Amino acid sequence: MAKRKIAYVCTDCGADFPKWQGQCPACGAWNTLSEFVTEPAMPVSRSVERSGYAGELSEVRRLDEIELTDTPRIITGIGELDRVLGGGLVPGSAILIGGHPGAGKSTLLLQVMCQLAKGLPCLYVTGEESPAQVAMRADRLKLPRDGLRLAAETDIERILELARKEKPRLLVIDSIQVMYLAGLQSSPGSVAQVREGAAVLTRFAKQTGTVLLLVGHVTKDGSLAGPKVLEHMIDCSLMLEGSSDARFRTLRGLKNRFGAVNELGVFGMTGEGLREVKNPSAIFLNRSDEVASGSLVTVVWEGTRPLLVELQALVDQSHLGNPRRVAVGLEQNRMAMLLAVLHRHGGIQLGDQDVFANVVGGVKVVETGADLALLLAMVSSFRNRPLAKDLVVVGEVGLSGEIRPVQQGQDRLQEAAKHGFRRAIIGKGNAPRAPIAGMEVLPVATLSEALALID
Known part of the structure; x- marks a missing residue:
């Protein structure tokens, strides 16, 4: 009989090692190596018919010889x-x-x-x-x-x-x-x-x-x-x-x-x-009649459709030596980067402030199109000045303070217009060629231009 071999596999990245270690050298995760016996499941392999993994016998064919058929779903x-x-x-x-x-x-x-x-x-x-x-x-x-x-x-x-x-x-x-x-x-x-x-x-x-x-x-x-x-x-x-x-x-x-x-x-x-x-945008936009400071709506692109979500930010004086940075539904490292951009190119210092950010409704925002909306929401909370209820903001913020365009910008604006939004701040690269009925579009090229619009 062949001797069984034992390997230790990381459950996070899948890398395997001959010896157990407390930390995975490949991904750096701790206590993720599990014992794995490298032996085939012989009883099952004998009970399954010998054929290809995809259900066909192995043979070599040219790509243009393969018949294309629409698989019924x-x-x-x-x-x-x-x-x-x-x-x-x-x-x-x-x-x-x-x-x-x-x-x-x-x-x-x-x-x-x-x-x-x-x-x-x-x-x-x-x-x-x-x-x-x-x-x-x-x-x-x-x-x-x-x-x-x-x-x-x-x-x-x-x-x-x-x-x-x-x-x-x-x-x-x-x-x-x-x-x-x-x-x-x-x-x-x-x-x-x-x-x-x-x-x-x-x-x-x-x-x-x-x-x-x-x-x-x-x-x-x-x-x-x-x-x-x-x-x-x-x-x-x-x-x-x-x-x-x-x-x-x-x-x-x-x-x-x-x-x-x-x-x-x-x-x-x-x-x-x-x-x-x-209509998920309707449930995520269940806002009160009086919009508080730090609340702003953005449009994210999820798969094949736009989705309107509300971002909330709370900026408060910190009494700790190391101010807190908490992001719920957002990437915390990106929020820290945006705060540095706000200080360098917007002239607003939040180093002594606790900053909390939240996406209403439990949605996780994984794209960069919400960068500008998050920054303006934090500035609104810091200044304690509520933004207009009919304002929507979309745009990616670069490290040099520029506002970059996002994918499907026109579709995002049309989705916002359908839900009653009348003003939109968006990157200059996403400015629509034709006017959108009932909506005033304000294209901006830099972060300082966007901050000037909410002063």
Whole structure:
């Protein structure tokens, strides 16, 4: 027998090392190296038909000889989910859905499976709950229960046997961290089990054309648990964000081979499960009649559509030797950089002030188009001067104080005009060629020009 080899794999970056270390030399993370036994899952490989990973025998062909066909998608019936997926579920694809406990991962998948089971064979495999618990949730959510096939199992070989017998079009594994392969000696949830288990299930999905939906846990910092190679195996990675006590949930596409990346879907948590929010800008702009200082609206581009969000900033005299910088929904390092730009090119010193920034509604802003709006909101709070309620600001701020254009500037302005905004401060490179009905557009080239407009 070949001697088993043991490696230590970083759960953050996927790098492997022959010895355990407290800190990963590749990414610098602490206490992320887990033991991994490098041996193949022989019992499973013998039970699976020998064919290509994508379900076809290996052969070499010219690219122009490959027939192009439009793959029909399976529409889930939930518009926001279909948007994030790129138009629906693609047969043979592997989709990973992650999120914090209580975010609604199992609830969302149960809603989708119960609705699609009325016309398609579906199999829901649960490893964390009993069948009675799943049935009770479906009854509480008032979902149809007569079509969905359910199994409680954690052995992947047994799951594959059930799948070959049932021949489902959709297969849900809830969750991949509790599944195990008998051929591996490590415990469920370890790097070896998650990596090999996901590879076997993904191979089955590719060979049979089954849509595979995997539920994944997340770490305390919000990233997907398990080896980094797990995200490379699957076709689509979705993250369901939102605390258990929040009213709204956001579904963001982190990776998608069949659609746009960073597409955002918004859901509202109700007593009957997750309900899609068709106009998310309206809920994020639920502002009071009297706008306080430090509040400003910007338009961010999420995937394929604009989204209006409200930024709030609070600047207050600090009584500490090291003033605080807190950003919720924004990148904290970028906020610190913008404060330096504000001092150098705007002449406003906030070094002795506590600065707090927040995105209303729990949305995470990951693009740079909100830079100018964040700076003007901080200046408004520092001066205690409220900005106009019908003002919207969009623009990226460079280190030399210039206002750079952002993508889809025209579409952002039109979306703001539809929601009643009458003035817009935007980078000079995004100035519209034709006037926008009902909106005064104020293009600026530098930060000092933008600050002059709010004096």
